[in-house]
Amino acid sequence: MTAIRISGGRVHDPANNVDGEIRDLCLQDGKVVSEVGPDARRIDARGMVVMAGGVDIHAHIAGPKVNAARKLSPDERRDHPVNRSEGLRSGTGGLVPSTFTTGYRYSLLGYTTVVEAAAPPLAARHVLSELRDTPMIDKAFLILMGNNQVLFKLIRQSGGAVSSQLRDAIAWWLEATGGYGVKLVNPGGIELWKQENGNVTSLDDEVTGFEVTPRQILDAIAGAVDELGLPHPVHIHANNLGVPGNADTTLETMRTVSGRQAHFAHLQFHSYGGKPEGLPRSRASDLIEYLAAHPEITADVGQVMFGPAVTMTADGPVSAVLRDLGADKWINHDTEVETGCGIVPYRYRSGNYVHALQWGIGLELFLLGQNPWQVMLSTDHPNGGSFLSYPKLIRLLMDRAFREDQMARANQRAIQRTALTDGLDREYTLNEIAIITRAGPARRLGLREKGHLGIGADADVTIYHDRADREEMFATPRYVIKAGEVVVEEGELRRSPDGLLLSSRAGFDPEVSRVLEPLFGERYTVAFEHYPVREAALREPAQVVEAQRS
Amino acid sequence: MPEFGPITCAGCGLLCDDVLVDAADDAVRLTPDCDLGAQWFSERLLRPAGAPSATIDGKPVDVGSALTRAAELLRGARRPLLHGFEHATVEDARAAVALADRLGAVIATDDGEWAGAPAVPLRGASTATLGEIRDRARVVVIWREDPESTHPRLLERLGIGGGVERTLVVVDDSDTATAGRAEVRLGWPPGRDLEALTTLHALQRGLTVRAGELELPLSGLLKRLRAVPHVAFVYGAGLTAGAGGQRRALALHELVRALCHERHAVTLELPGAPGTRSADDVLAWQSGYGGNVDFASGHPELVTATQPLDDVDVTLLVEPGSAGAAEIALGSLAAGPGVEVWIRTAAAGVDGGGTAHRLDGVPLALQAPLPGEAPSAAAVLTRLLAEVER
Ligand code: SF4
Ligand SMILES: [Zn+2]
Numbered sequence: 001m002t003a004i005r006i007s008g009g010r011v012h013d014p015a016n017n018v019d020g021e022i023r024d025l026c027l028q029d030g031k032v033v034s035e036v037g038p039d040a041r042r043i044d045a046r047g048m049v050v051m052a053g054g055v056d057i058h059a060h061i062a063g064p065k066v067n068a069a070r071k072l073s074p075d076e077r078r079d080h081p082v083n084r085s086e087g088l089r090s091g092t093g094g095l096v097p098s099t100f101t102t103g104y105r106y107s108l109l110g111y112t113t114v115v116e117a118a119a120p121p122l123a124a125r126h127v128l129s130e131l132r133d134t135p136m137i138d139k140a141f142l143i144l145m146g147n148n149q150v151l152f153k154l155i156r157q158s159g160g161a162v163s164s165q166l167r168d169a170i171a172w173w174l175e176a177t178g179g180y181g182v183k184l185v186n187p188g189g190i191e192l193w194k195q196e197n198g199n200v201t202s203l204d205d206e207v208t209g210f211e212v213t214p215r216q217i218l219d220a221i222a223g224a225v226d227e228l229g230l231p232h233p234v235h236i237h238a239n240n241l242g243v244p245g246n247a248d249t250t251l252e253t254m255r256t257v258s259g260r261q262a263h264f265a266h267l268q269f270h271s272y273g274g275k276p277e278g279l280p281r282s283r284a285s286d287l288i289e290y291l292a293a294h295p296e297i298t299a300d301v302g303q304v305m306f307g308p309a310v311t312m313t314a315d316g317p318v319s320a321v322l323r324d325l326g327a328d329k330w331i332n333h334d335t336e337v338e339t340g341c342g343i344v345p346y347r348y349r350s351g352n353y354v355h356a357l358q359w360g361i362g363l364e365l366f367l368l369g370q371n372p373w374q375v376m377l378s379t380d381h382p383n384g385g386s387f388l389s390y391p392k393l394i395r396l397l398m399d400r401a402f403r404e405d406q407m408a409r410a411n412q413r414a415i416q417r418t419a420l421t422d423g424l425d426r427e428y429t430l431n432e433i434a435i436i437t438r439a440g441p442a443r444r445l446g447l448r449e450k451g452h453l454g455i456g457a458d459a460d461v462t463i464y465h466d467r468a469d470r471e472e473m474f475a476t477p478r479y480v481i482k483a484g485e486v487v488v489e490e491g492e493l494r495r496s497p498d499g500l501l502l503s504s505r506a507g508f509d510p511e512v513s514r515v516l517e518p519l520f521g522e523r524y525t526v527a528f529e530h531y532p533v534r535e536a537a538l539r540e541p542a543q544v545v546e547a548q549r550s
Numbered sequence: 551m552p553e554f555g556p557i558t559c560a561g562c563g564l565l566c567d568d569v570l571v572d573a574a575d576d577a578v579r580l581t582p583d584c585d586l587g588a589q590w591f592s593e594r595l596l597r598p599a600g601a602p603s604a605t606i607d608g609k610p611v612d613v614g615s616a617l618t619r620a621a622e623l624l625r626g627a628r629r630p631l632l633h634g635f636e637h638a639t640v641e642d643a644r645a646a647v648a649l650a651d652r653l654g655a656v657i658a659t660d661d662g663e664w665a666g667a668p669a670v671p672l673r674g675a676s677t678a679t680l681g682e683i684r685d686r687a688r689v690v691v692i693w694r695e696d697p698e699s700t701h702p703r704l705l706e707r708l709g710i711g712g713g714v715e716r717t718l719v720v721v722d723d724s725d726t727a728t729a730g731r732a733e734v735r736l737g738w739p740p741g742r743d744l745e746a747l748t749t750l751h752a753l754q755r756g757l758t759v760r761a762g763e764l765e766l767p768l769s770g771l772l773k774r775l776r777a778v779p780h781v782a783f784v785y786g787a788g789l790t791a792g793a794g795g796q797r798r799a800l801a802l803h804e805l806v807r808a809l810c811h812e813r814h815a816v817t818l819e820l821p822g823a824p825g826t827r828s829a830d831d832v833l834a835w836q837s838g839y840g841g842n843v844d845f846a847s848g849h850p851e852l853v854t855a856t857q858p859l860d861d862v863d864v865t866l867l868v869e870p871g872s873a874g875a876a877e878i879a880l881g882s883l884a885a886g887p888g889v890e891v892w893i894r895t896a897a898a899g900v901d902g903g904g905t906a907h908r909l910d911g912v913p914l915a916l917q918a919p920l921p922g923e924a925p926s927a928a929a930v931l932t933r934l935l936a937e938v939e940r
Contacts, residue, residue, distance in 0.1 A: 067834050084651055084848055133835060194682060196813060524681055525912075
């Protein structure tokens with residue numbers, strides 16, 4: 001593999017306390033090295049900004065719900081054709097791109113690792129097949145466990161405590177699917193939705209038929225994941241998403257998992273004050289205050305961007321609410337034993353009070369927080385907007401004048417109710433951007449060789465023109481290097497490597513099969529012995545990150 | 551021949567994965583019993599020995615010569631078409647879409663019939679996996695389908711007749727095996743389906759409607775649907791095929807969506823063939839569109855039923871269900887007389903493996919209980935692509 005010397009660039013590598021120093025970066029055999037020989041390819045990066053490749057900690061890019069959204073909206077993709085070319089596949093772009101196009105677009109944006117944040121474990125083979133067809137990036141997926149009837153049984157048996165059986169079951173499930181981490185979506189609520197359109201509204205509501213509560217589910221699974229020492233902690237989409245007043249639920253959820261590591265997904269959608277039937281207001285500052293006192297909690301923002309979006313979630317009851325707001329299209333899909341799914345194409349309008357408030361709350365979360373390692377960039381793609389809008393979001397954070405101009409175009413009643421108008425004049429630095437888009441997510445995912453440029457790190461590097469227009473700068477990197485290969489040059493794709501599947505592994509007692517098998521037999525329509533994905537083609541090429549039990 | 555299992559049967563879209571196969575005495579028996587599955591296995595297990603691995607104009611050739619000839623045909627084609635997929639795996643479909651993309655071909659996953667445009671993109675749908683319906687639905691309405699012959703274990707797998715209190719309603723005016731098992735049977739000619747569905751929807755909304763002799767049975771059905779917390783509708787080509795199919799399917803989804811406001815309601819679509827769902831899912835993720843896609847312009851474009859393909863000059867059949875006429879066919883069963891180049895492939899689920907999507911979307915592994923020499927269609931398509939690019 002060729003060696004590369006990136007010379008004279010301004011390096012932003014916050015994980016190694018490098019903040020804009022001009023220095024050379026050497027790459028060989030897919031890794032960052034201290035020195036390369038004189039024959040190394042030289043990339044002249046003078047006047048450019050050098051960062052590790054971007055890491056997206058929460059997006060929806062592959063699997064049955066993403067594919068259902070593609071089938072649902074052919075009209076939306078008709079305007080975004082992507083032609084085939086030498087070595088590259090054709091496809092369609094838009095909010096829910098086809099798989100190859102997803103890989104190409106992320107790479108063109110300087111991202112080299114992406115996490116699919118919500119995969120039904122039963123659909124693992126489908127998720128893996130799509131990820132196989134998503135080139136350029138390393139990818140991982142989180143498996144949905146917050147409404148799993150088998151886990152409910154185990155949690156009830158242990159009276160809500162973490163049991164070795166629960167730990168083993170979770171480790172078994174990761175092994176069976178190739179998943180990377182554990183996701184909880186509206187714990188308990190989706191099961192009730194599938195029973196008879198129900199939901200939970202508080203952490204102490206009982207899940208009918210299972211005698212467990214959201215609080216017990218959260219407590220037990222967060223504890224089990226923590227004890228297993230998985231590289232990524234439990235990833236939580238809390239109850240009551242989108243409901244005015246849900247900030248109390250979110251805070252209560254944070255308190256429930258306290259003492260354990262936890263990541264909260266798209267915090268913006270969970271930061272509302274007000275009464276359930278009334279208009280929301282912002283409680284971003286309360287959540288940021290809690291985060292400041294609890295370093296074990298992190299979040300991604302789930303910023304909404306004005307314009308079109310596609311909401312897609314395991315949280316079926318939330319989609320039904322959006323349906324009833326007058327949606328043309330609505331998909332509901334129930335997956336036995338495990339989860340639900342809802343899809344509604346959507347549009348965030350700057351003049352709409354609620355949408356402008358959501359937009360403002362997202363920015364508040366970014367701007368009020370003092371620790372960028374705790375609050376990471378996401379749009380919950382494509383729920384709050386496409387990942388293609390990240391450069392614009394970065395500009396909103398880095399460029400106060402631009403932000404104020406955009407604020408002035410949004411619903412004023414909403415904007416006035418946020419802290420944005422309280423002299424919140426913060427502008428993110430390039431180092432802070434590097435933290436929220438790569439160093440922070442990589443660290444939170446437990447990917448030690450990603451998100452930074454120290455010796456031994458993966459040679460995933462993005463080189464940007466240093467432009468005053470930060471949107472333009474981040475939208476069109478000059479070079480992207482993936483695993484030591486230059487894949488984007490002059491803003492064009494040059495190569496299309498496959499990228500790796502990132503899986504995690506934790507040891508477990510194989511005897512857990514004896515516990516699981518009868519429970520599977522009662523509930524699934526797939527045989528226990530056929531559930532685990534053993535097909536090598538679906539699981540390779542992979543990098544396995546071992547759990548570290550404390 | 552040995553007994554093996556439990557393995558996955560790919561005899562229909564249900565992909566039952568609990569099947570024991572007993573292939574003694576030149577006759578195949580399945581446990582649990584299923585005639586369709588037994589027939590599917592016997593066609594593939596009891597293939598005549600010594601069959602050629604490829605033919606050109608019916609004469610045995612080696613696979614290399616067949617590939618060369620097939621690649622020539624495809625390279626020379628002005629308007630190639632890939633279709634079939636009745637027995638395709640996910641892997642086969644991945645390789646087929648890759649080839650179609652390279653050739654600028656049209657690819658059709660709906661077994662080559664130009665079925666009506668799908669209704670789902672208009673308003674969406676509410677769907678569920680088999681286990682959800684089995685464990686929760688208290689009324690199951692089967693709309694003009696006969697799963698007892700096309701998906702023989704469907705009723706069993708939905709728990710109908712399994713002791714749980716549940717009502718099977720069948721809408722059909724012909725005396726099918728499925729209708730024979732209905733607790734409630736409703737019959738009117740297919741031509742009145744749209745009227746029936748819109749009337750049900752109107753009644754659900756509390757409107758007064760005059761629907762003649764349909765009114766009474768439909769009010770009765772609505773009452774049953776409303777009396778339970780969870781209902782399911784099973785439908786397929788019986789509703790959606792032919793003129794007006796998209797409108798009828800849309801009417802069903804609108805009705806289900808309306809019912810969803812008061813209770814949980816879901817649908818389950820029966821595909822025309824076991825491989826259809828896999829091929830359609832792959833086409834959707836690789837191109838962005840399900841159904842039929844044209845790559846001629848260099849990028850995928852959706853082909854609708856209103857665009858007939860009279861100018862196709864070379865057809866490539868991938869794992870077809872029956873031996874239709876085509877220039878090239880890749881399949882595990884012998885080609886019919888109308889095929890110029892045929893390459894024998896492994897039957898996924900018998901002598902080859904792979905992944906397939908069940909009719910409800912659940913992905914499953916197909917085992918290869920008797921691994922053989924024949925390559926998978928995916929492998930042949932990949933070699934064909936390399937040959938075309940040479
Ligand atoms: S119902 Fe279908 S999949 Fe199941 S055994 Fe019969 S033919 Fe095979
Ligand atoms: Zn999400």
